[in-house]
Amino acid sequence: MSQNIAAAPLTPEQLCAHLSERGIAYVRVDHEAVFTVAESQALRGTLPGLHSKNLFVKDKKGRLFLVSARENARIDLKRLHETLGASGRLSFCSAEALMEKLGVTPGSVT
Numbered sequence: 001m002s003q004n005i006a007a008a009p010l011t012p013e014q015l016c017a018h019l020s021e022r023g024i025a026y027v028r029v030d031h032e033a034v035f036t037v038a039e040s041q042a043l044r045g046t047l048p049g050l051h052s053k054n055l056f057v058k059d060k061k062g063r064l065f066l067v068s069a070r071e072n073a074r075i076d077l078k079r080l081h082e083t084l085g086a087s088g089r090l091s092f093c094s095a096e097a098l099m100e101k102l103g104v105t106p107g108s109v110t
Contacts, residue, residue, distance in 0.1 A: 007015025033107025037071045058096055060088035064101060 010018065012028070029047065034040045037053055044051065055067040055075065060103050065084055069075055081090050095106050 007103070009102070010064060030037045040071065045068050056093045056102065058097070059084075059086035059090055059092040061086075063087070064093065064097070065090070066102070 012030075016026070016028060017095055029044075031043050034043060037051075039049065040053075051071045052068050053071050055065075055077075057065050057067060057077075057080075059065070061079060063086065064071070065086065067075070067080070067084075077090060078082075080086075081088060083088075093101075096109075098106060
């Protein structure tokens with residue numbers, strides 16, 4: 001599902017405050033940017049839980065999609081647009097779009 005994001009992204013501190021105010025438990029782990037699942041696996045050590053990979057993509061109409069999947073999922077980018085209902089094949093968003101829409105740099109989406 002795509003969604004227009006009108007508000008500016010929260011900083012990590014604002015997000016943590018937002019979760020705390022609502023009584024939502026979380027554990028924050030800061031790390032350097034990672035660009036592959038292998039880098040993520042090496043960095044996380046024994047951190048429990050389901051681990052994911054995220055792809056920030058856009059379709060031919062410029063609609064944005066943040067796709068989250070298990071880290072070992074095979075994603076066929078040539079056909080993903082069919083599953084999402086996107087217009088034409090998907091392409092990765094620019095570093096500028098990541099910062100503008102999500103407030104993060106490449107390697108930080110997860």
